Amino acid sequence: MKYTQELCPIVRKEQLNQTTFRFTVASREAVRSMKPGQFANILVEGKTLRRPISVCEFSREEGLIRFVFEVRGEGTAILSGMSEGQRMDILAPLGNGFDIRPDERAVFVGGGIGVPPLLGASAPCGGNATALLGFRNRDAMILADDFRANGADVRVATDDGSFGHHGFVTQLLAQRLDEAPCDAVYACGPKPMLRLTAAEAEKRGIRCMVSLEERMGCGVGACLVCACKTKTPDGGEKYLHVCKNGPVFDSREVIWE
Amino acid sequence: MSRLNITLCGVNFKNPVIAASGTYGFGREYNEFYPISRLGGISSKGMTIREKAGNPPPRIAETPSGILNSVGLQNPGVEHFIREDLPWLREQDTVIIANIAGGTEEDYAAIAERVNASEVDMVELNISCPNVKAGGAAFGTSCMGAERITSIVRERCPDKPLIVKLSPNVTSITEIARAVEAAGADAVSLINTLLGMRIDIRTRRPILRNNKGGMSGAAVFPIAVRMVNEVYNAVKVPVIGLGGICTWQDAIEMTLAGASAIQVGTVMFTDPYAPLKIIDGMDAYLAENNISNISELIGQVQLW
Numbered sequence: 001m002k003y004t005q006e007l008c009p010i011v012r013k014e015q016l017n018q019t020t021f022r023f024t025v026a027s028r029e030a031v032r033s034m035k036p037g038q039f040a041n042i043l044v045e046g047k048t049l050r051r052p053i054s055v056c057e058f059s060r061e062e063g064l065i066r067f068v069f070e071v072r073g074e075g076t077a078i079l080s081g082m083s084e085g086q087r088m089d090i091l092a093p094l095g096n097g098f099d100i101r102p103d104e105r106a107v108f109v110g111g112g113i114g115v116p117p118l119l120g121a122s123a124p125c126g127g128n129a130t131a132l133l134g135f136r137n138r139d140a141m142i143l144a145d146d147f148r149a150n151g152a153d154v155r156v157a158t159d160d161g162s163f164g165h166h167g168f169v170t171q172l173l174a175q176r177l178d179e180a181p182c183d184a185v186y187a188c189g190p191k192p193m194l195r196l197t198a199a200e201a202e203k204r205g206i207r208c209m210v211s212l213e214e215r216m217g218c219g220v221g222a223c224l225v226c227a228c229k230t231k232t233p234d235g236g237e238k239y240l241h242v243c244k245n246g247p248v249f250d251s252r253e254v255i256w257e
Numbered sequence: 258m259s260r261l262n263i264t265l266c267g268v269n270f271k272n273p274v275i276a277a278s279g280t281y282g283f284g285r286e287y288n289e290f291y292p293i294s295r296l297g298g299i300s301s302k303g304m305t306i307r308e309k310a311g312n313p314p315p316r317i318a319e320t321p322s323g324i325l326n327s328v329g330l331q332n333p334g335v336e337h338f339i340r341e342d343l344p345w346l347r348e349q350d351t352v353i354i355a356n357i358a359g360g361t362e363e364d365y366a367a368i369a370e371r372v373n374a375s376e377v378d379m380v381e382l383n384i385s386c387p388n389v390k391a392g393g394a395a396f397g398t399s400c401m402g403a404e405r406i407t408s409i410v411r412e413r414c415p416d417k418p419l420i421v422k423l424s425p426n427v428t429s430i431t432e433i434a435r436a437v438e439a440a441g442a443d444a445v446s447l448i449n450t451l452l453g454m455r456i457d458i459r460t461r462r463p464i465l466r467n468n469k470g471g472m473s474g475a476a477v478f479p480i481a482v483r484m485v486n487e488v489y490n491a492v493k494v495p496v497i498g499l500g501g502i503c504t505w506q507d508a509i510e511m512t513l514a515g516a517s518a519i520q521v522g523t524v525m526f527t528d529p530y531a532p533l534k535i536i537d538g539m540d541a542y543l544a545e546n547n548i549s550n551i552s553e554l555i556g557q558v559q560l561w
């Protein structure tokens with residue numbers, strides 16, 4: 001059985017800023033076969049649809065999974081109201097995740113709430129990783145110190161210039177790609193950011209993997225709602241599905257619209 | 258669990274719980290949670306004669322106690338199913354129902370012929386998909402259209418028991434049920450989704466890229482119970498009840514309303530194990546009440 005439904009006790013709850021929470025949960029089953037970049041579909045009390053939340057970090061040895069999410073609507077608001085000791089009902093591990101080689105010179109590009117899955121993904125790369133993180137402003141900045149603690153070269157951009165580079169994170173990407181060699185780019189964030197990230201990488205011939213979001217149903221590839229338009233090898237177009245074929249796609253496959 | 262064993266249109270089911278079309282793919286994904294042989298049957302994702310791309314996303318929106326979807330019959334085409342999925346499904350020891358749809362009469366005729374020559378156990382004719390422009394509900398919302406498509410499929414698919422899936426988006430579902438019965442349906446299943454719409458007040462745009470979608474989930478359950486009961490009283494062929502069934506109590510209620518079997522769909526998104534819990538709960542209920550078989554309860558509601 002590839003998928004697990006597990007009731008995971010919340011061992012630690014932290015509020016990272018006004019709207020962002022970090023939950024550390026204990027897991028025996030789901031964590032065993034987990035990969036960076038995968039997600040869990042989390043039950044929300046009183047709601048029909050679970051909420052897909054990306055895995056921020058996990059430790060197989062300690063049996064722990066960390067989720068970092070932003071309160072965006074009713075569902076995430078209810079989730080954020082859960083307390084330590086309560087149990088999260090998760091379906092996991094879902095999706096394909098990132099395939100990362102620890103020895104590659106990898107650049108991670110994250111925007112806002114797209115930053116969390118890159119933390120666990122970049123950890124194995126240690127000092128080989130560059131983390132380019134974009135936020136609305138200084139208050140929205142999350143996890144920068146965690147990336148630093150893993151050894152990554154961290155550079156931050158904010159839309160209003162209240163911290164780091166005043167502008168887009170993709171400008172930091174262009175700068176980084178021009179100053180030193182890079183084997184691969186891994187990105188997660190809003191679609192316009194992903195599209196620009198893909199363009200910067202592709203024009204330099206660098207492999208770029210993007211983690212996409214779409215409104216989701218089952219989370220396992222059965223209901224086909226979370227469609228993402230992609231190119232087929234024969235030059236056609238096809239809807240693949242973020243939950244099963246993704247959430248991570250090769251940027252050259254994605255049709256941005 | 259012989260208490261749950263039923264025969265429907267000559268086909269034996271180990272229990273009356275069937276995965277509803279569109280929520281369960283071709284069973285492979287849920288087989289990664291539990292052996293799908295636990296289910297009485299599986300109604301496949303709606304299939305068309307050729308591959309269909311489906312509608313642009315977003316294709317889903319949450320509603321109070323339910324969802325709207327506008328998938329638009331995305332499927333790999335019936336040949337792909339027969340080649341890639343059916344041989345595997347055959348090994349899973351559950352009843353396989355091919356859900357078929359089309360845009361034109363010719364499409365329905367072609368796919369009916371194709372599934373007739375395949376190894377599926379039954380056919381469920383979808384004339385009620387609200388998410389496609391051509392065909393689908395366009396046929397299923399008039400008696401004449403429903404009767405015509407049923408006759409065509411009946412003729413081209415003489416060897417498989419034929420279930421016709423009905424749309425609730427009609428003035429009188431009993432008239433449509435009678436029409437498809439007269440045209441040769443061996444059973445009817447209802448209800449398909451109810452047309453709905455949601456709007457994002459910030460963008461003033463519908464949440465669904467297709468503007469409208471089909472509503473399902475717990476919210477539609479009372480409507481489904483009412484319609485199943487009306488149709489049960491209007492036709493002689495068996496009725497398969499679906500629409501918002503979430504618990505074993507719902508399944509018993511639907512049976513009392515007149516359902517010979519039930520389908521479980523949207524609740525799968527909340528709990529992939531829901532069909533198993535429903536099966537176990539129904540069996541325990543029958544045991545506690547000394548009912549030797551579920552069929553004793555079909556249509557046993559005492560109307561006031």
